[in-house]
Amino acid sequence: MSSLKFGTSGLRGLVTELVGWPSYAYASAFFRSVAASSSVSRTVVIGRDLRDSSTNIAATVAFAAAAAGFKAIDCGALPTPALALEAIRRGACAVMVTGSHIPDDRNGLKFYRPDGEITKADEAAILAALGDIAKVGSMGPDFPATPEPDGIDRYRQRYQDVFSPDILAGQRVAVYQQSSVARDLLADLLAAFGAKVVPIGRSETFVPIDTEAHRPEDLAFIRDAMASGGFDALVTTDGDADRPLVADAAGRIVRGDVLGLITARYLGVDTVVVPVTAGSAVELAGGFHKVLRTKVGSPFVIAGMAQAKQDGAKTIVGFEANGGFLLGSDVTLSGKTLPALPTRDAMLPILATLAAAREAGVSLADLVTSLNVGxxxxxxxxxxxxxxxxxxxxxxxxxxxxxxxxxxxxxxxxxxxxxxxxxxxxxxxxxxxxxxxxxxxxxxxxxxxxxxxxxxxxxxxxxxxxxxxxxxxx
CATH class of the missing domain: 3.30.310.50 (Alpha-D-phosphohexomutase, C-terminal domain)
Structure with missing residues (x-):
């Protein structure tokens, strides 16, 4: 298990060191540490991205759940935030099989309690429980879980219940589908809000899109796609769709922290929590009541949002330099409530950023320029x-x-x-x-x-x- 370790969000490592016993052991340790709380339902929802190894690892997680006395629900391939939303709805824990943006020879596990992502203390508890997990024999070819195909639709409905159906009317958007688990959902949802959507770049092999450290080939693809002048924006996500990528009409990628800044302003929140790697524009251009900075990693941002709530903040969001956006409290838009979702999400910053540009009557590039973000x-x-x-x-x-x-x-x-x-x-x-x-x-x-x-x-x-x-x- 030498390559397996908890990073800024979840466990990651080489596929060869994760499949089989290691994924069973880590999942079992998670169930053992979670089961110590009597308030946790003995149900787990399981999701996965589109990597070649993800289905097999998800089946292993389901076997571990059964051995731990948990009922496993198979949500199939869906965005990580959609799985987290389903866990919240059911009052269940969740395991997402994904390596996010890292190459296909690597994968990982993201763990969720019913109230959201696990904490650093939870990670320590999982590691402490590993040594007590007994090895098992063959786990069989089946997937011992109850299918649940509607989780992704409930995630879609979350946004359709709040945003007006014309917020993107007239926007011409290229959806770079690649191998994102949200590739069809993203195109459908933007079209439902009035955008003229053209899907491009669909791939049946995994493409490791990093929304922060861009590969030269991805930059070239985006520039070429936008060279025709036929689009106002290009959008995509990383593999598990918890981090967005948005480019303007010239193919220039908008920084993730700028997407977060635009989204936070669009939502009208008073408190923002960001890691120290986010740009200074959050304080200089944001106009927020309070900005709290944390260590790098979504668990630290989540802890910061919890602290802000304890300190009396009313509307709270968090976002990272990679664009992942966390909704730490309910917010109201045009009299409708968007419930909190305290995990990284790509859909909300994509929708809010495009809507903010349209509402202001300016191009995406001009909207970014107006913020003077450096x-x-x-x-x-x-x-x-x-x-x-x-x-x-x-x-x-x-x-x-x-x-x-x-x-x-x-x-x-x-x-x-x-x-x-x-x-x-x-x-x-x-x-x-x-x-x-x-x-x-x-x-x-x-x-x-x-x-x-x-x-x-x-x-x-x-x-x-x-x-x-x-x-x-x-």
Whole structure:
């Protein structure tokens, strides 16, 4: 199980190390830790993405559920937020088989309690329970679960019950279908709200769409698709449809945190929770009553939303730099209530962003420009062991070293040490170093007024970090 680990959202690893006994063990440990709570229904809803390995792993999860005394409900292939919604409806727990945006030779498990995603404490409980799981023999070829085909329709209805059927009237939208589990739902739902939809790029092999770190081939496909000038926007999602990707008419991808900012403003919320990697525009352009920043990862954002609610916030959302949007409270739109869904969702930010542009009577590009969000860049130093990153970050936490290190950039104005070291400078510039939670690498993020300056800051930061780490070793 060497590659299997909990990252920013769920368990992930190589398919060869997840199929069979390992997925049975992790699922069993989840059921054992969840079953400790008498308030939890002994029912689990199971969903999956369209990876080649997902159906087999989902069947293994169902066997583990049966062995743990849980009734398994098979929701089939559907978006992760749709499965979470079904779990909330039933008061059940849930397991989603998905590797999100990572390649097809990898997969993962996302675990849900009846009230939403598991916490970091729940992850620790699962790991603690692993050692007590007894190995089993053959689990058979069947899928021991009751079929439930309507979960995806209830998720669709969630939005049709609240949004006006003409919110996207006249919008020309290319839906890049690839292998997203929401590829048909996305096209159908946009058309139901009045958009002129053209599905493109459907694939029967898995395409690892990352909504934050874009592959060159994906960027080229999107630019080529928009070159005709026939579309106002292009939309798609990652593999399990909990992270959106939206591009404007010129094929420029709108940053995920900007999608979140537009959506939060469209919903009229007062409190926003974001990780430290989200851009400063959330505070500068948002107009929100409160902005709370957390460590990177949806469990931390969810914990932040819970804290905001405890502190008296009325309408709360969270979003990440990858575009995943979490609705932490009910919100009201035109007199209709959209219930809370405290897990990453791609559908809401896609709908709200396109609707906001149409409502304002401007192009998507002009809507983004009006927010003056600046530019961001990021990159990484691969093959950087965690101990090397930790030593460097420890140095940066010391003011004398930090000021000397950043002297070529300027005088640090403020520092955030929640997740790595994020330093704010003048003129809207920031540099943020953090160790990856999923891989042996040091990551660097930067903000600036121009894309070129942001990219220069990242290049400079990684070069100097490499020099500093080598100096420590010698």
């Amino acid at each position: 530019e961001t860049a990021s990159d990484r130093l691969p093959n950087t062991p965690a101990e090397r990153s930790a030593a460097f970050l420890q140095q940066l936490s010391q003011a004398p070293f930090r000021q000397n290190f950043f002297r070529p950039v300027g005088l640090p104005q403020s520092v955030d040490e929640q997740d790595g070291i994020r330093v704010n400078f003048d003129a809207g510039r920031t540099i943020h170093f953090r160790a990856s939670g999923n891989a042996p690498e040091l990551r660097c993020y930067a903000e600036a007024k121009s894309a070129a300056e942001a990219e220069d800051l990242v290049r400079w930061g990684l070069s100097e970090a490499s020099i500093a780490m080598k100096a420590v070793e010698h």
